[in-house]
Amino acid sequence: MSGKINAIIVDDEPFARENLAMMVNDFCPEVRILDMASGAAEARRMVEELNPDLVFLDIMMPGEDGFSFLQHIPDRTFQVIFTTAHNEFALRAIKQSAIDYIEKPINIDDLQHAVSKAARQIELSKKAPFNEDKIGKILAEIALNNSVEKTSIPTRDGMAIVKNSEIIHLEASESYTTIYLTGNRKYLSSKTIKVYEDKLDGNMFFRTHKSHIINISHHLKEFRRAEGNVAIMSNDVEIPISRRKLPSFLDRLAAM
Structure with a gap:
């Protein structure tokens, strides 16, 4: 796609945020990191103020996890790349949905592949309405699993x-x-x-x-x-x- 992809990073671990930002800057020149958030509430404010094209989103965060964060943004216009080191059930649901994800510790090839895929989706979303079906299915599966956990x-x-x-x-x-x-x-x-x-x-x-x-x-x-x-x-x-x-x-x- 033409132009930079504007992105934010959402992760409660400072080292994880800094490490991912460094890797994106070094190996994904098409992406510009606008800011980083330590939790869902801060990330929501950034989404409203910065209107990013892409969000690197940690799943397991204290207080409010990544899935809940997405659920509370009804008119989402950005692409998501999940980052996770936990929650095997959630990872299984993500894999089955074909949504982008990166497992921690992050591998450079996986990062570049996920960014390339997100870039294609961003380009497509400019030509067609944004489709929430995949995220919605993940959230439904996670909610069902959590209800009996x-x-x-x-x-x-x-x-x-x-x-x-x-x-x-x-x-x-x-x-x-x-x-x-x-x-x-x-x-x-x-x-x-x-x-x-x-x-x-x-x-x-x-x-x-x-x-x-x-x-x-x-x-x-x-x-x-x-x-x-x-x-x-x-x-x-x-x-x-x-x-x-x-x-x-x-x-x-x-x-x-």
């Missing part, structure tokens, strides 16, 4: 297996995590809250604070500003929302 919780007696939809919220206490479930159940896990943040589905769960993760999709009952920004859960527990997390939390609420 379960999480294993190590306990003193062995292992508890719970449905993600039954988890109301998680609370950190030093290196332990208490997991609160429906039916007044709870488990104390020896794993840190960061382990669960990485493990749980970003569409369903949101980390509101360094010590708290909530099930924003199934168990958020109310948000109150008057009491210092708290989330009221289905078990009537008040969960604090940190000042740093508040903008992305409000973005999630607006998209619900």
Whole structure:
């Protein structure tokens, strides 16, 4: 295609963003990196302001993952290249859909192939309406899979297996995590809250604070500003929302 492809990079890991930007600059001269975002909320603002042709999008990000980010942009006009090192089910769905993706650690040949393919799609999209079918099918498959997904919780007696939809919220206490479930159940896990943040589905769960993760999709009952920004859960527990997390939390609420 004629002219530069304007792109942004979306990834929560600083090294991953910088490394991909360096590789694109060195090996894909047809692409101009306009900016980089560390999460979905920041990326949405960049999309509105910069109107990129292409987005390099990490799948597994805390708070809101790459699929949720796309789902909340109804009139998408940019092409997507997914970047991922996780989530085997998601990768399988992407492969079957023929959407571009690159597995981490990124290989130069794979990067160049994905960019070439995206360039062709960008050229075609200028001549015909943008088609959301492929992305829509992926999102439907991911949502179906996540609705029945379960999480294993190590306990003193062995292992508890719970449905993600039954988890109301998680609370950190030093290196332990208490997991609160429906039916007044709870488990104390020896794993840190960061382990669960990485493990749980970003569409369903949101980390509101360094010590708290909530099930924003199934168990958020109310948000109150008057009491210092708290989330009221289905078990009537008040969960604090940190000042740093508040903008992305409000973005999630607006998209619900």
